[in-house]
Amino acid sequence: MSEYYADLRDLRFTMFDVLNVASLAEHERFTHADAELFEDVLLAADDQARELLHPLNETGDRKGVRLENGRVLTPEGWTEAYKVFAEMGWHVLITEPEIGGQGLPHVLHVAVGELFSAGNMSFGFTPGLTTGVIGLVNSFGPQWMKDYYLPKMVSGEWAGTMCLTEPAAGSAVPDLKSSAIPIEGTEDAYKIKGQKIFISSGDHDFTDNIIHAFLARVEDDPTISLFLVPRERPEGDGFVFNDVTTVGIEEKMGIHASPTCSLSFGDEDDCVGWLIGERGKGLRCMFQMMNGARLEVATQAYGLANLAYQRSVRYAKERVQGAAVQDLRKKDAARVAIIEHPDVRRMLMQMKALSEGARALGLYAGYCADRVEVAVDEKDQKRWHHQLEILTPIAKAWASDEAFKVAELGIQVHGGYGYCSEYGMEQILRDTKITSIYEGTNGIQALDLLGRKVARGGGVMMMTMLNEVNRFLNGPLKDGDFAPEVAALSKARDAIVKTAMDFAQRSMKGDIQYSALHASPFLQMCGDLLVGWRLMEAAQVASKRYDARLQKIDVDPLDEELGNVLQDDEEARFLHGKVATARFFVHQILPRVHARLMGIESDDRSALMVQL
Amino acid sequence: MKILVAIKRVIDPDARIRLNADSSGVEEESVEYKVNPFCENAIEEALVLQGAHGGEVVLVTVGPEDVTQTIRSGLAMGADRAIRIEGVDTELDSDLVARILHKVVERESPNVILLGKQAVDGDNNQVGQLLAQYMGASQACFASEVVLEGEQAKVTREVDGGLETISIPLPAVITADLRLNEPRYASLPGIMKAKRKPIDVLTLDELGVTDTALKIEVLSLELPPERQAGSMVESVDDLLDKLKNEARVL
Ligand SMILES: Cc1cc2nc3c(=O)[nH]c(=O)nc-3n(C[C@H](O)[C@H](O)[C@H](O)COP(=O)(O)OP(=O)(O)OC[C@H]3O[C@@H](n4cnc5c(N)ncnc54)[C@H](O)[C@@H]3O)c2cc1C
Numbered sequence: 001m002s003e004y005y006a007d008l009r010d011l012r013f014t015m016f017d018v019l020n021v022a023s024l025a026e027h028e029r030f031t032h033a034d035a036e037l038f039e040d041v042l043l044a045a046d047d048q049a050r051e052l053l054h055p056l057n058e059t060g061d062r063k064g065v066r067l068e069n070g071r072v073l074t075p076e077g078w079t080e081a082y083k084v085f086a087e088m089g090w091h092v093l094i095t096e097p098e099i100g101g102q103g104l105p106h107v108l109h110v111a112v113g114e115l116f117s118a119g120n121m122s123f124g125f126t127p128g129l130t131t132g133v134i135g136l137v138n139s140f141g142p143q144w145m146k147d148y149y150l151p152k153m154v155s156g157e158w159a160g161t162m163c164l165t166e167p168a169a170g171s172a173v174p175d176l177k178s179s180a181i182p183i184e185g186t187e188d189a190y191k192i193k194g195q196k197i198f199i200s201s202g203d204h205d206f207t208d209n210i211i212h213a214f215l216a217r218v219e220d221d222p223t224i225s226l227f228l229v230p231r232e233r234p235e236g237d238g239f240v241f242n243d244v245t246t247v248g249i250e251e252k253m254g255i256h257a258s259p260t261c262s263l264s265f266g267d268e269d270d271c272v273g274w275l276i277g278e279r280g281k282g283l284r285c286m287f288q289m290m291n292g293a294r295l296e297v298a299t300q301a302y303g304l305a306n307l308a309y310q311r312s313v314r315y316a317k318e319r320v321q322g323a324a325v326q327d328l329r330k331k332d333a334a335r336v337a338i339i340e341h342p343d344v345r346r347m348l349m350q351m352k353a354l355s356e357g358a359r360a361l362g363l364y365a366g367y368c369a370d371r372v373e374v375a376v377d378e379k380d381q382k383r384w385h386h387q388l389e390i391l392t393p394i395a396k397a398w399a400s401d402e403a404f405k406v407a408e409l410g411i412q413v414h415g416g417y418g419y420c421s422e423y424g425m426e427q428i429l430r431d432t433k434i435t436s437i438y439e440g441t442n443g444i445q446a447l448d449l450l451g452r453k454v455a456r457g458g459g460v461m462m463m464t465m466l467n468e469v470n471r472f473l474n475g476p477l478k479d480g481d482f483a484p485e486v487a488a489l490s491k492a493r494d495a496i497v498k499t500a501m502d503f504a505q506r507s508m509k510g511d512i513q514y515s516a517l518h519a520s521p522f523l524q525m526c527g528d529l530l531v532g533w534r535l536m537e538a539a540q541v542a543s544k545r546y547d548a549r550l551q552k553i554d555v556d557p558l559d560e561e562l563g564n565v566l567q568d569d570e571e572a573r574f575l576h577g578k579v580a581t582a583r584f585f586v587h588q589i590l591p592r593v594h595a596r597l598m599g600i601e602s603d604d605r606s607a608l609m610v611q612l
Numbered sequence: 613m614k615i616l617v618a619i620k621r622v623i624d625p626d627a628r629i630r631l632n633a634d635s636s637g638v639e640e641e642s643v644e645y646k647v648n649p650f651c652e653n654a655i656e657e658a659l660v661l662q663g664a665h666g667g668e669v670v671l672v673t674v675g676p677e678d679v680t681q682t683i684r685s686g687l688a689m690g691a692d693r694a695i696r697i698e699g700v701d702t703e704l705d706s707d708l709v710a711r712i713l714h715k716v717v718e719r720e721s722p723n724v725i726l727l728g729k730q731a732v733d734g735d736n737n738q739v740g741q742l743l744a745q746y747m748g749a750s751q752a753c754f755a756s757e758v759v760l761e762g763e764q765a766k767v768t769r770e771v772d773g774g775l776e777t778i779s780i781p782l783p784a785v786i787t788a789d790l791r792l793n794e795p796r797y798a799s800l801p802g803i804m805k806a807k808r809k810p811i812d813v814l815t816l817d818e819l820g821v822t823d824t825a826l827k828i829e830v831l832s833l834e835l836p837p838e839r840q841a842g843s844m845v846e847s848v849d850d851l852l853d854k855l856k857n858e859a860r861v862l
Contacts, residue, residue: 008644032804032807036681036684036807037803037804037807039681040684040685040803040806040807041800041803043685044685044688044797044798044800044803047797048797052797084797087799088799088800089799089800093800102800102801102804104800570642571642
């Protein structure tokens with residue numbers, strides 16, 4: 001009963017009409033990635049999400065993975081689907097062509113990621129992690145490692161994982177205890193020992209070998225290093241078991257078909273790993289993979305949020321309940337579909353605005369990553385890189401927090417049927433929740449934004465970001481039809497600047513705690529502003545197209561029958577919807593920025609003082 | 613071995629179809645097109661045969677410039693090149709398409725011509741049969757298995773209530789049924805390669821098709837009646853009663 005839906009129209013609109021991603025093809029790096037190719041890839045991804053991934057979603061949730069004789073088994077049909085998916089080459093979409101990838105833009109990777117998440121979130125882990133490990137080896141690994149490991153991972157025969165978390169090292173990754181001891185007579189081989197927990201795709205039956213990107217400390221180094229630890233290590237002509245045992249898998253709230261494994265490395269003192277990058281630079285290397293993964297988590301989150309919205313809006317058009325509020329007193333008032341009830345419309349618009357807003361931000365972040373790669377000079381590169389740095393924690397945390405609320409509203413719109421399993425709404429809620437926790441909890445994202453991004457370099461990254469917003473706020477829109485919205489966005493921007501200055505002053509006085517207390521609300525404020533900005537950019541484009549559209553179909557914008565016109569004309573309905581969504585966001589959601597500002601300005605320290 | 617595959621695009625079968633203002637045709641603005649599912653089976657079979665016997669797979673379709681998207685998705689599956697015959701989808705009928713394809717066959721001299729057994733939009737199921745007639749060649753429609761043996765094709769056909777296996781001489785026309793195979797997905801490298809594969813464009817004039825008169829005139833189209841609201845029944849007896857007396861299906 002639970003269906004897959006994607007909003008290709010909005011994806012296309014955001015990419016082609018708002019971001020003009022087709023212009024990336026003007027750069028040497030992406031000459032092959034013209035609008036036509038974007039379109040072909042998008043359609044192929046949509047097909048795969050619908051036909052290959054989604055049919056496995058419900059059974060994946062019900063049956064989940066299991067551990068038998070020390071190995072993880074995935075549900076029926078998953079291994080076959082993985083093989084097809086890997087052969088398609090989805091996991092090397094952004095990988096450099098020199099090593100067999102497709103070298104396509106990040107923004108396209110973000111776009112298809114959303115579709116795959118909507119199709120089947122659990123399915124995406126193994127390919128996604130493989131992409132990351134390929135990137136690590138290619139960027140930092142020695143030549144022999146690239147030659148040996150990359151072809152197998154690029155072909156999809158071998159999969160990857162990221163092994164950071166340990167029982168006593170969750171958010172505090174540097175507290176990890178895993179160890180590596182140099183093996184004498186070798187250049188970069190180490191004896192590995194350690195316990196890792198919560199490792200996604202740590203074990204499965206998709207591939208013959210699993211390649212772990214593993215963080216450990218060499219002897220007594222204060223710093224951390226990164227290793228490549230295969231499950232099966234090459235020896236002679238074949239392979240030997242590399243002493244990586246699957247100790248257990250977690251029972252959990254959602255993503256039941258994604259194995260979350262406890263792994264034990266070197267129980268028999270026979271686990272070998274090879275250094276990736278320089279000794280002591282492990283965390284820095286790992287950040288490359290984590291930054292990519294954080295954006296992917298955002299796409300996971302809003303992929304599900306958008307699915308929740310798509311299902312809910314369809315349901316609301318079909319479910320008949322009660323009479324319209326203005327007809328309540330009439331005898332024999334007609335029963336109406338619940339979409340006629342203002343409160344249901346409020347919920348649907350919240351869902352639409354938040355999920356389209358997260359998409360707009362996610363795609364923009366992907367686009368920034370591409371602009372970094374095609375930058376013409378240092379200044380241009382900084383412009384995009386600074387934005388990407390600011391956007392990564394915001395996109396991750398904002399999208400995952402809001403997606404969970406969207407999932408919750410999705411259940412609410414379905415009423416009792418949403419709480420029950422039939423429509424798949426409660427699965428969306430359970431699956432979405434993890435996105436605010438892994439890849440650095442949203443609390444950690446907020447500290448990253450404040451400590452690493454906003455505070456560094458006298459706030460230059462944040463200034464670059466706000467410059468982009470200001471360019472829009474000072475543009476032609478501030479005097480026209482959208483003047484109230486532009487004014488509201490400007491006020492939100494002022495609130496954020498004020499908060500950032502306030503934090504800076506406090507930290508000069510040595511008051512770190514108060515800023516840390518408000519780091520999450522600050523991130524949410526930034527997210528609200530940036531999403532509002534992206535949605536308004538979209539509205540600006542949409543409103544011009546909308547006027548042209550009405551002219552083309554010969555309809556007066558003030559026509560009393562406009563509602564019917566919008567029902568019949570998909571194009572006009574879409575464009576009208578984009579403008580309405582942006583307005584709704586700016587007037588109904590953005591004002592919470594000021595409530596948060598009031599909280600921060602209050603100087604209220606009760607959460608710090610209280611004895612709990 | 614040269615295999616010619618005639619393909620057609622259809623409006624996404626899952627999309628809501630709307631009629632144009634005077635009900636003379638389907639509204640085509642902002643609709644999504646897909647390759648007709650039976651044509652995908654035909655492409656897949658051509659690729660399988662090519663894998664076994666070598667040679668070339670050539671796609672052909674009749675349509676305006678924007679059908680190139682549909683052609684590319686076939687090229688992305690692995691076909692070598694394509695021919696687009698300039699034309700308007702809605703100004704065609706099965707007979708004209710068959711006559712156009714006949715000219716293409718004369719130019720290309722393929723050993724095997726594969727088509728879908730029918731398109732899921734018009735459901736006519738005629739082009740393959742007509743083409744074989746114009747060519748004076750053998751035909752095997754509704755194929756669920758194709759084996760090439762020298763100058764012969766052994767084809768298993770899905771006929772009412774069973775299967776029929778026939779052997780026909782090449783060149784021959786074969787139309788694909790759904791059970792013939794499971795069409796592959798186009799891989800990402802395939803999608804990227806497709807953009808560099810040649811698509812020849814020919815006009816009807818260049819092809820030598822002078823008579824473009826249609827033999828079928830569509831008078832009007834109608835949407836199926838809207839589904840009526842359902843009602844809840846109180847008991848199994850009520851349900852049986854309704855099925856017997858209202859729906860009259862029992
Ligand atoms: C399904 C699943 C899949 C996972 N996949 C992987 C994987 O593939 N690889 C991997 O290495 N890990 C993985 N993880 C681990 C995940 O990244 C961690 O769970 C996460 O980083 C949080 O660590 P923790 O669970 O120990 O929580 P804790 O660190 O104990 O955090 C608990 C709470 O305290 C807060 N907190 C902790 N420290 C601070 C601080 N300094 N300042 C402010 N707040 C703080 C957190 O925000 C959180 O709210 C996975 C986890 C799950 C559940």
